[in-house]
Amino acid sequence: MSWNRRHFLAMTGMATGTALLPAPMVMAQARPRVVVIGGGTGGATVARYLAKDSEGALDVLLIEPTRRYYTCYFSNLYLGGFWDYDALGHGYANLASDNGVNVVHDWAIGVDRDARTVRLGGGGSVGYERLVVAPGIDFVEGSVPGWDVSSQHIMPHAYKAGSQTQLLKAQIEAMPEGGTFAMVAPPNPYRCPPGPYERVSMVAHLLKQSNPTAKILIVDPKESFSKQALFEEGWQKHYSGMITRIGPDFGGNNVEVRPQTMEIVIDGEAEKADVCNVIPAQKAGLIAADAGLTDDTGWAPVTPQDMRSRLDRNVFVLGDSSAQGDMPKSGFSANSQAKVAANVIRADLTGSRAFPARYSNTCWSLIADGDGVKVGASYEPSEDKISSVESFVSKTGEDTDLRRQTYEESIGWYKGITADVFGAPTA
Amino acid sequence: MNRSFRRARHMGVAAAAIILAVATQGRSDQQQGAAPIGDAEAGAAVFAEDCAACHQIGKGATDQVGPQLTGIFDRPAGAIEGFDYSPALQRMGADGLIWRLKTLDAFLANPVAMVSDTAMIFDGIADSPRRQDLLAFLRAHSAQPGDIPESAPTAKAILFELPPETAALVGDPEYGQYLAQECATCHQGDGSAEGIPAITGWPAPDFMAAMHAYKAKLRPHPVMQMMAGRLDDEQIAALAAYYEQIGE
Ligand SMILES: Cc1cc2nc3c(=O)[nH]c(=O)nc-3n(C[C@H](O)[C@H](O)[C@H](O)COP(=O)(O)OP(=O)(O)OC[C@H]3O[C@@H](n4cnc5c(N)ncnc54)[C@H](O)[C@@H]3O)c2cc1C
Numbered sequence: 001m002s003w004n005r006r007h008f009l010a011m012t013g014m015a016t017g018t019a020l021l022p023a024p025m026v027m028a029q030a031r032p033r034v035v036v037i038g039g040g041t042g043g044a045t046v047a048r049y050l051a052k053d054s055e056g057a058l059d060v061l062l063i064e065p066t067r068r069y070y071t072c073y074f075s076n077l078y079l080g081g082f083w084d085y086d087a088l089g090h091g092y093a094n095l096a097s098d099n100g101v102n103v104v105h106d107w108a109i110g111v112d113r114d115a116r117t118v119r120l121g122g123g124g125s126v127g128y129e130r131l132v133v134a135p136g137i138d139f140v141e142g143s144v145p146g147w148d149v150s151s152q153h154i155m156p157h158a159y160k161a162g163s164q165t166q167l168l169k170a171q172i173e174a175m176p177e178g179g180t181f182a183m184v185a186p187p188n189p190y191r192c193p194p195g196p197y198e199r200v201s202m203v204a205h206l207l208k209q210s211n212p213t214a215k216i217l218i219v220d221p222k223e224s225f226s227k228q229a230l231f232e233e234g235w236q237k238h239y240s241g242m243i244t245r246i247g248p249d250f251g252g253n254n255v256e257v258r259p260q261t262m263e264i265v266i267d268g269e270a271e272k273a274d275v276c277n278v279i280p281a282q283k284a285g286l287i288a289a290d291a292g293l294t295d296d297t298g299w300a301p302v303t304p305q306d307m308r309s310r311l312d313r314n315v316f317v318l319g320d321s322s323a324q325g326d327m328p329k330s331g332f333s334a335n336s337q338a339k340v341a342a343n344v345i346r347a348d349l350t351g352s353r354a355f356p357a358r359y360s361n362t363c364w365s366l367i368a369d370g371d372g373v374k375v376g377a378s379y380e381p382s383e384d385k386i387s388s389v390e391s392f393v394s395k396t397g398e399d400t401d402l403r404r405q406t407y408e409e410s411i412g413w414y415k416g417i418t419a420d421v422f423g424a425p426t427a
Numbered sequence: 428m429n430r431s432f433r434r435a436r437h438m439g440v441a442a443a444a445i446i447l448a449v450a451t452q453g454r455s456d457q458q459q460g461a462a463p464i465g466d467a468e469a470g471a472a473v474f475a476e477d478c479a480a481c482h483q484i485g486k487g488a489t490d491q492v493g494p495q496l497t498g499i500f501d502r503p504a505g506a507i508e509g510f511d512y513s514p515a516l517q518r519m520g521a522d523g524l525i526w527r528l529k530t531l532d533a534f535l536a537n538p539v540a541m542v543s544d545t546a547m548i549f550d551g552i553a554d555s556p557r558r559q560d561l562l563a564f565l566r567a568h569s570a571q572p573g574d575i576p577e578s579a580p581t582a583k584a585i586l587f588e589l590p591p592e593t594a595a596l597v598g599d600p601e602y603g604q605y606l607a608q609e610c611a612t613c614h615q616g617d618g619s620a621e622g623i624p625a626i627t628g629w630p631a632p633d634f635m636a637a638m639h640a641y642k643a644k645l646r647p648h649p650v651m652q653m654m655a656g657r658l659d660d661e662q663i664a665a666l667a668a669y670y671e672q673i674g675e
């Protein structure tokens with residue numbers, strides 16, 4: 001532990017990015033090194049569990065470009081005015097100081113799987129015994145004609161949290177009276193299946209107070225969506241007449257946007273929008289494809305027992321980037337998968353006890369003030385994928401006490417998972 | 428404060444066994460007939476002995492230390508307006524716990540199995556026939572009893588207690604630590620609780636009783652029913668052993 005702390009201090013003492021590699025290279029012989037690409041929910045969890053549970057026997061190096069991670073989860077609550085922006089942000093100090101993870105703030109820009117090295121944006125490269133790849137999502141180019149990443153300043157996706165989320169909120173607040181908020185919803189599979197619909201609920205909540213004649217338009221390529229009955233019941237109850245959803249039958253799957261004129265073209269008909277939230281189709285974070293870990297679906301296939309890449313036994317892929325089977329792409333899932341992988345990697349490299357994989361997920365959504373719902377399932381590895389074994393979902397017509405309690409639980413979960421991912425918060 | 432309730436209780440009960448009554452699945456629903464669960468008259472005596480210090484029942488009953496119990500069958504937990512229930516019991520009420528034969532039986536066998544931090548300081552009635560008599564008495568004071576086996580003349584409700592071997596299992600804390608990784612997403616390791624209860628530092632028997640009550644779906648919460656549903660007895664014991672150690 002003390003070695004880690006000194007080592008971390010030595011590393012952070014250097015200029016960011018460049019020239020920080022000699023130190024870890026020297027130690028590579030002494031302790032097996034695990035490199036983790038991506039310090040989001042999956043990556044930070046695996047790094048923390050590996051370092052904490054191996055008690056110094058592993059050299060855990062986490063590569064993450066940002067110094068503060070803003071969670072997507074609860075970012076919709078920020079849009080709705082239920083959560084502070086600052087409370088979405090989490091730093092890496094605890095991972096380093098309390099858990100002994102070496103955090104390098106840089107981009108991974110390439111992986112040489114034969115040489116087992118990762119190249120860094122700031123120059124140089126690091127070697128590994130095992131590599132964990134958890135870069136989240138990127139967008140499929142051209143999936144919404146007229147939109148590309150350069151349009152995100154006009155038509156934000158806000159599907160990676162941070163400045164995009166702030167921009168979207170500012171745009172909503174600046175909407176003219178009676179204006180239109182449009183959302184282009186993504187096709188399956190995408191991160192957080194209820195996410196777009198929770199977002200609509202939160203936007204409606206905000207507008208209902210500040211701009212009650214405003215309208216919300218969802219253009220959706222999917223026939224149906226997660227927790228649909230619950231959302232539709234809630235929209236009817238709390239925001240009657242405000243929200244319209246255009247599904248594939250009415251052109252929801254034939255959409256183009258024109259950022260310059262703030263238009264959205266549905267089945268050939270142009271509509272004006274004051275805010276247009278485009279959530280494009282998604283694929284594994286780019287580095288996963290660069291490293292040759294993805295297949296033609298755009299996601300990285302893994303074996304269900306351990307989250308190990310099907311294409312390289314020294315590599316694990318966690319979270320949204322992985323194609324594992326039935327688990328939704330959620331923070332809860334990424335955290336759950338990370339613990340399984342940490343257990344396997346530690347057993348591989350240090351001979352610690354390996355226990356069989358257990359996975360689970362629960363996703364809460366807030367529909368209106370104190371009106372929380374949830375969906376969840378437990379999973380097991382089966383022969384060719386992670387399979388759902390049991391599931392539950394909130395029911396329509398539940399009483400308000402239960403809904404409020406469900407919402408309060410979600411706050412408890414947020415505190416719990418962020419402490420589990422980044423280490424207990426210190427002031 | 429709540430935790431000290433629990434501690435105090437355990438000091439008093441030497442080697443508290445887990446008593447978790449579970450009505451055999453489905454059986455009670457099928458049986459139709461006239462005979463009550465137990466002997467209501469004998470149950471009146473049990474009530475006088477074990478409950479009357481805190482509860483009233485029958486016409487004109489009012490709240491005392493505990494809420495009045497008239498019409499308790501089919502009543503949602505924590506439903507008496509104006510009675511100051513513990514947060515734990517209120518939570519169970521909001522979750523949808525309804526006092527029926529199975530849930531009442533489990534609660535009276537071991538209150539903390541059903542409501543971990545209940546303010547009802549009572550060790551429970553280990554003796555199953557005694558409980559059945561009491562249940563028959565409570566039922567007689569309930570207008571529209573649901574889920575009550577009105578069985579063939581000689582049949583009693585089929586209730587069983589967690590086998591003593593299971594209750595006596597001593598778990599492997601290292602295995603428990605691994606299994607607890609799954610719990611840490613919601614239950615904080617440092618014992619802080621906001622929206623989700625703390626589960627650190629509990630006596631292992633209480634912990635096991637609560638988990639078995641979720642597993643048997645006597646406690647209503649769907650997340651916890653699912654989590655407990657796929658743990659076997661040994662895994663529950665391992666978790667209990669682990670959580671007993673931490674947060675002391
Ligand atoms: C609006 C919204 C609401 C949501 N709500 C919920 C919810 O309520 N509950 C829930 O469980 N989930 C929710 N999610 C989903 C959740 O945010 C994701 O599923 C989760 O973050 C996935 O974790 P991950 O580790 O795969 O990716 P991320 O958490 O996105 O982490 C990826 C990290 O990798 C880094 N990275 C990327 N490329 C590189 C590279 N080349 N080199 C180094 N680092 C790199 C990124 O900077 C990032 O920090 C929500 C998502 C959205 C968008």
